[in-house]
Every structure is written in C-alpha cells, then in structure tokens.
Amino acid sequence: MQVNVWQFDKVGEPLISATKTFNLPAAGRITVKNYAIGINPVDWKFIDDNPRNWQPGHVPGVDGAGVVVAVGEGTDEYLLGKRVAYHHSLGEDGSFADHTTLYSNRVMEIPDGVDFPLAAALPCPMLTAWQAFSKVPVRAGADVLVTGMGAVNKLLVQLLVNAGFNVYVISGSFTQVQAEAMGVKKVYRHAPKEQTFYALFDANGPDYAVKLVPLLEANGHVVSILGRIGELVDAPFTRTISYHEIALGALHDFGDRAQWHRLMRDGEALLRNVAEHSMVVEIPNIFEFGKLNDALQFSEQVKRKAVVIV
Known part of the structure; x- marks a missing residue:
C-alpha cells in the first residue's frame, strides 16, 4: 500500500512530503498506524547534520504512538489492535509517516488515561531519563x-x-x-x-x-x-x-532482546505513573501532520516539546 511520509532530501533543508510503498511487516516485526508523532532534538539535529549518512527518501523520526495494525510471520498476534508508544532506530525509516514498521519487542503498551499525543511525547525523554537514573x-x-x-x-x-x-x-x-x-x-x-x-x-x-x-x-x-x-x-x-x-539510540544497534524487554517493561511502568498523575509531565504543543516542518522548527527554536497529530 501507499503511505504518507515526510522524507529527508538534503542536509539542513526542510523535509519533503511524499508517498511511499509500504510492505507487510517481516518476521519479528509489526506495523503501527501512527496517531501522533513526537518531535525530539535528535530529529532536527540529524536533519541538520546527517551523521548517519541518510540518503534522499529516508523517513526520519524516533518517537511515535498509535495502534498495531499488522504483525509479521511468527510474531505473536497479541499486539494486534493494541495502543502502543515506541522509540525507533535512527538507521531505519522512522515515525514521520502515517504507518511505521518496527520490532515487535520495542513497543510499550499505552495505559488508559494517556492519550496518543502525550504518549508520543514521552519515549525518548522518558527512557533516556530512566537510563540515566539506572546508571x-x-x-x-x-x-x-x-x-x-x-x-x-x-x-x-x-x-x-x-x-x-x-x-x-x-x-x-x-x-x-x-x-x-x-x-x-x-x-x-x-x-x-x-x-x-x-x-x-x-x-x-x-x-x-x-x-x-x-x-x-x-x-x-x-x-x-x-x-x-x-x-x-x-x-x-x-x-x-x-x-x-547515555545514548538511548545506541541500544538499537547494540542491545539484545533481554535488554529491550526490560526497558519496555520499565517504560510501561513509567507510563502508568503518568496515567496516575504521580509524575509531572509537560503538555506538548500540537501541530497537524502537514505542518511537520513547522514542528521541527518550533522544537529547535523555542526549545519546547512538539507533537504532530496524524
């Protein structure tokens, strides 16, 4: 199927709105229909400098939240229909799209009381904070x-x-x-x-x-x-x-399944704290999907959290 995406083109230039062919997830992977996309400093920093040597057409974005709509061969179907939040690898097509494919063990179930925009705002800062605390x-x-x-x-x-x-x-x-x-x-x-x-x-x-x-x-x-x-x-x-x-993104390249399992369960516990209002979180600033470049600019210039609604 064809999905709507925002693609990297040139270093320091605005992303380009496009459509991209999207295949069913491979074994061990799932597809998430995104309802919200979190904007983080790592997003605009990598667009500005391109340290991972992204090629034109790459889809950036590390944080997202949505519903699991497909699972790959041999993957437990338990996740189908679940509301999840995730932190994605910088080396793969990411969350700046209406659908994203990622490993099935790298998502956190979103508890009741946390909506998609707030869930999308949290994975990168929340899991980074948890890594720092755990050191x-x-x-x-x-x-x-x-x-x-x-x-x-x-x-x-x-x-x-x-x-x-x-x-x-x-x-x-x-x-x-x-x-x-x-x-x-x-x-x-x-x-x-x-x-x-x-x-x-x-x-x-x-x-x-x-x-x-x-x-x-x-x-x-x-x-x-x-x-x-x-x-x-x-x-x-x-x-x-x-x-x-601390480098949360490095876990995508060097972490094993056991490490990801622990991190996602710890992340789910933190999301429950958010749902129970035992952790203070800032309400993100909301942008429409068509204004994703504006959200990146807002994050870079105003230094406040931005979330894009899909």
Whole structure:
C-alpha cells in the first residue's frame, strides 16, 4: 500500500512530503498506524547534520504512538489492535509517516488515561531519563546535582526524588514553582562553591560537566546525557570517579532482546505513573501532520516539546 511520509532530501533543508510503498511487516516485526508523532532534538539535529549518512527518501523520526495494525510471520498476534508508544532506530525509516514498521519487542503498551499525543511525547525523554537514573546505585539521602533542565532532566529529577535522593539543580530557567512541584531541594543559578555531591547528571555538555566534576565526593558518579567526557579529570587511583555515558539510540544497534524487554517493561511502568498523575509531565504543543516542518522548527527554536497529530 501507499503511505504518507515526510522524507529527508538534503542536509539542513526542510523535509519533503511524499508517498511511499509500504510492505507487510517481516518476521519479528509489526506495523503501527501512527496517531501522533513526537518531535525530539535528535530529529532536527540529524536533519541538520546527517551523521548517519541518510540518503534522499529516508523517513526520519524516533518517537511515535498509535495502534498495531499488522504483525509479521511468527510474531505473536497479541499486539494486534493494541495502543502502543515506541522509540525507533535512527538507521531505519522512522515515525514521520502515517504507518511505521518496527520490532515487535520495542513497543510499550499505552495505559488508559494517556492519550496518543502525550504518549508520543514521552519515549525518548522518558527512557533516556530512566537510563540515566539506572546508571547510579541508589543511596537514599545522598545529594545529587542535575544540570540542563530540558525534557529529559525534568523527568529524571522526579525519578531521583522518588528514590530518596536529595536533588539540587543548576539552571537559569527552572523556576522555584517547578522545583517545589518536583521535590527539588534547591535551584542554583551558578555552580555551588561549598557543597559536594554523590552524583552529577549533566545535560549541558562535556565542557560544562568537566568544570563540575571537582564537586563530586570520592567514589562519586558523573552521568553525561549530552555528549561524553573524553578524558578523566582526576589522576588514576585518587577519587576514583565513575564516568557514565547515555545514548538511548545506541541500544538499537547494540542491545539484545533481554535488554529491550526490560526497558519496555520499565517504560510501561513509567507510563502508568503518568496515567496516575504521580509524575509531572509537560503538555506538548500540537501541530497537524502537514505542518511537520513547522514542528521541527518550533522544537529547535523555542526549545519546547512538539507533537504532530496524524
């Protein structure tokens, strides 16, 4: 059948609206009829720079939500008709279409109480936040520092607070009202000078994170959500800081079935928290499918969450 898609053409240029032949899913795969598409920074960054060497005609998009309408040979038909949300690989035709094919074990069932637009807004930031949270052993009562309060870290601070950490934030835009709603202890506008931390979660980039590593206590952790620290800050066998990197998309290339099963079940638990209003989430800005390029521009320029309705 023919499906409506938005295709990559040239680096830095708007996507092109087109139709594309769509085949039935192969073994182990499913087809999702998209009802909403999430826009993430990784989408417009890859369109602007094309680090994966996309060819003209590639369909971008990592996040989507919809209904499973077809399953491949040997795939459990349990998912047929289910409402699902997903995070897709950057190396395959993605969610910027009215139908998307993906692996059957890489979707999360959407609970009642979460509509398609909200479900589509969550996979990339929510699962990235969960990966970052999971890197550091839980130590209730420990002080942790979070920098860069975008969509990922607004979810991350809630996971940390719920686990018993004392969470401090460095941000120029994060308000005291937001901090109180999420359980943050204090918002700093600049790096504190007389406080040490068990862990640092940074989304401002490695150059910024390097300057904050001295604030970590011995055996502390630095989790880089944007980029990675290339060289260790401390001499070997001194404070023995642990360095962690986060790249949700890399799991598509290097993760096994067991890892994906765990991640999707953890993601479903987080979606239930959203449905039960035990996790604060921002309502996304809505665009029509024909305005997908506008949604990308809005995400890049305004730095707020956008979702496209199909």
